[in-house]
Amino acid sequence: MSPERRISPVPPIRKPTGSFRLVAFSTGLGVAAGLIVAAVQGFVIVAQRATLGFAAEHRIALPEQASYLRIALALTAGAILVTILSRASRLKKREPIDAVEANALHGGSIGWYDALAVVLPIMASVSFGASVGIEAAVTQLGAVLASRLGKKIGRPRSDVRVLVGAGAAAAIAAAYRAPIAGMLYAFELILGTYSKRTLAPVGLAAIAAVITVWLLTGQAKPFNLILETAVSWSDYPLAVLIGAISAFMGIGVMLLVTTFERFLKRLFKYETLRRITAALVLTLLSVRFPAVLGSGHAAIDHAVNGDIVGPHALGLLGAKALASPASLGGGFKGGLFSASLLMGALLGQVLSWIGGAISGSPPMEPALCAVVGMASVGASVIGCPLTMIFLVLETTGDFDAAIVVAIGAVTASFLTDRLFGYSFATWRFQQRGLAIEGGHDVSRLAASPITPLIKAPKRSLATNAALDEVLRAVSTAGGRGTAVYSLGGAFVGLIDPRLVEIASAEREHLPIVAADLIYETGPAVTPGTTLEELLEIFQHDDRPTVAVIDPANNLNLVGCVRARDAFASASAILDAQRRDDLGLSL
Known part of the structure; x- marks a missing residue:
């Protein structure tokens, strides 16, 4: 008798999961996000000119161009307006949720209340000169638009989460004219993971957003980083050093936000007084360092390109490291994305200046140190090292420099995670009692x-x-x-x-x-x-x-x-x- 022949089971046929509709909707979201970013950035410039007398997002005010009484009045008015908007948002008796929390706990569901409750106070804070960025506002708008669209067309839970990531990616990509950085931001923070399924919708949303902004405002980037230096082997250990110092600085800035918040709460019962106190601190800092006002975009290219060096860079670094935590701890609303980039660029310039004064130390190119510090502090605070690496690569176009930048960013990210365990977003979640480590779906x-x-x-x-x-x-x-x-x-x-x-x-x-x-x-x-x-x-x-x-x-x-x-x-x-x-x- 012939031996029994074994018949291998036929594996089930896997159905394609890529959705043309999802990709089409994501591309449309990218166009909408590009329009939103262009409108928000244009509005902030007009508003800052009306309140401060100059556009803090575009240029650093000189003493003869700025009235410090006007700055004090603008920041005070901003403090009162943010208080009014914050109290109005509490009528619903729940904390507004952002894109990360929505994807982690609510299956991507986020509503217009969450958009208004987050965006309006941020817009008011930045428009009146607080030392915060508008990235959180445009990201929130992109995420809410995506979530509402996904719900309206009846997409399943997994698709709604992808759309929220696409909306956030498009907003960041348009804000910095960096599509790859926007994509990675969504994968690292908003979605918490990468897969082939999410690549097309998130990537096309980011690309569509950048193209839309280019068509509306031109191809100029928020900051123009010029690197005209050759990378040498001595720059690699230097990048590790800068990354390590950046990690400690990032942790210090995050802790300082909480310290300011607790101190002002003990000092003043009313939140308006806390915000006015923060406004006073910002005014005093701006007398010597007007670049602390606004997000810091105007000073980043100055720091990288060598216009802010030596003691001036050290002073501005200290001022910005106080101004942003004072703004957030005092009750102004906004993000630390652009602030961390500026602080990192200044940190690199300071370390280059100190290294140049030490006899026998290897040569330290200031511009290269600045971009390494820029990505490293950003990786520490924001928690997205790949985003920061590719943001520098897309901005400078220098692949050799990107390798050195990657070493610094990875070092900073590792040490921050090992010594502190949180990025700024997850640290704030912990303060609210939410054990969220990113946009991973933990709610099923x-x-x-x-x-x-x-x-x-x-x-x-x-x-x-x-x-x-x-x-x-x-x-x-x-x-x-x-x-x-x-x-x-x-x-x-x-x-x-x-x-x-x-x-x-x-x-x-x-x-x-x-x-x-x-x-x-x-x-x-x-x-x-x-x-x-x-x-x-x-x-x-x-x-x-x-x-x-x-x-x-x-x-x-x-x-x-x-x-x-x-x-x-x-x-x-x-x-x-x-x-x-x-x-x-x-």
């Missing part, structure tokens, strides 16, 4: 009900059932559970198999009944409990089954849930999420 378990897992107990007993009867019930019930009811029909508890085992091992026949063998206490599990909460219970309690109680009457048993069913369901959900992220479906 929290959104999953346990009702499909609830089953009736396998066996039921009366409270006065004898030990022999309990043993027979437990042996047949297994993990499905054995419920105990009073003579009046009220649920008393589930039999604890461990107690049954102990009782049955006794040589003497003990007068034990079912009521003596139930769990002493039980976790509060109702049909409204989520799978995430149930898993937390099972991880801290080794019981194989929990009872699900009617929330209206804790004497009514709805059913039981086995631990193995809960963990199997969670595994299936997380596997489905992984397949969605990778763009796989059967």
